[in-house]
Amino acid sequence: MYKKIISFIVVIGLLLGVSIYSMITGSIEIGVWELMKGLFTGTNDNVEIIKDLRLPRIVIALFAGAALSVSGVLLQAVMRNPLAEPGIIGVSSGAGFVSIIMITFFPTLYFYTPLFSFIGGAMAFLLVYMFSWKSGLNPLRMILIGVAINAIFTGLSEFLTAQNASSIMSGVSVTSSTLTMKTWDDVGIIVLYGSIGLILSMLVFAWANHLGLSDKTLRNLGFSVNKARFVISIIAVLLASIATAVAGMFTFVGLLVPHIGRSLVGNDHKLLIPFSALAGALLILTADTLGRTVAAPIEIPASIIVAVIGGPFLIFLLRKSDRIYGN
Structure with a gap:
């Protein structure tokens, strides 16, 4: 229990520290007291x-990482697969594709960009389910179909x-992974839908915990497995879609942070969900802060930094865990 409490305290402390550092560091540097x-x-x-200019991208980074x-x-709870992640299984790219089409044309x-993003993400997720179904859902098959x-x-x-x-650049800017030039209007969108x-x-944390059991066991207990999967999936797609619509496409965030x-903090989703929200916010904000300061005045997209971290972590998972193969 102490480990869980300390973990929350540490991640909250780091989140506050990085947030303040991000506010005072950049092309305009200012002291903390002067800022306050x-x-x-x-x-x-x-x-x-x-x-x-700086506070909107900080808020967007926080909410995008959490979402x-x-x-x-x-x-991962729905698919019982530690490799399930909105960027890997196509939810983010589906959301981005539909957003580009609607904003361009x-x-x-x-x-209504968040709505279009949600439709695109939901469409991608439904395609994964449709093409993965073959006398049941195999974890490995779902991941491979999702990659496709x-x-x-x-x-x-x-x-x-x-x-x-020439004409599509405005649409591309909606789904780019650079948080430059974000406005308070963007903040309002991601805060509203992200908070929901x-x-x-x-x-639904209790439902997510229940899905750790086999379908047969859950049905014998009178638990509606399909209903729980559907509702949780809709929430997951909403979160991934709104983050993609406002902040752009990030891969590996939903894979790295939950693990x-x-x-x-363990597998109990009552603790895992809020901790992941805090840790995800910390990851994206840290990546964005590094991206705009480490090679200034050149800005490195936060998604590149996240990918550099997430790629080796994915390789580590493939080597260390048999569960990812659906065994």
Whole structure:
């Protein structure tokens, strides 16, 4: 129990520390006290610039990381597969593809981008289920089908980009993984829909725990397995889609964070979901902060830094865990 409490304290402390560091570091550097004073008084021009340009991307990074991590937790519970992750199984690429289409050809519907992203993510997830079903759901088959679906939607997005290089840039910017030039309007969207998804995820933590048992056992206990899977899947797709629509496509976040969470706080989703939300927020914010400071003035997309971390971790999982093969 002490390990779990300490883990929460450490991740919260790191999250606060990185948030403050991210606010005061960059092209405009400012002291902590000056920042706090300027936020309350509104008389410091540098603080006003930070509030308009830097704070929105910090908030978006926090919510995107939390949403993607919790989405990964829920998908892994639904599929009983530690490799399930919105970026790997195509949910994020499906959401991004539909967003690009709608924003490019129907720019007046920009406000409905989260809805289009959700439709795209849900469509990708349904395709994974449809093509994976063969007298039941095999964990390995679902991951392989998901990788194929992800490749298809990614390829279609790149095709649209190549064919419409000039007119599609506004659409590409919606799903790019660079958090530059995000506004408070973007913050409002991800905070609203992200909060709804995160709250709903906490309401279904007991169902996620139950799905760790076999389907036969659950049905004998009178538990509606299909209903639980459907509801949890919808919440996971909502979280992944809204993060993709506002922050862009990140791979490995929903894979990396849940596994770290399980090693620190255990498999109980009552603790795993909030811990993953905090740790995911920390991961994306750290990656974004490093991306805009380590090689300044050149900015490295946060998704690249996350991929550099997540790639080796995926290899480690493949070598160390038999469960990923569905055994």
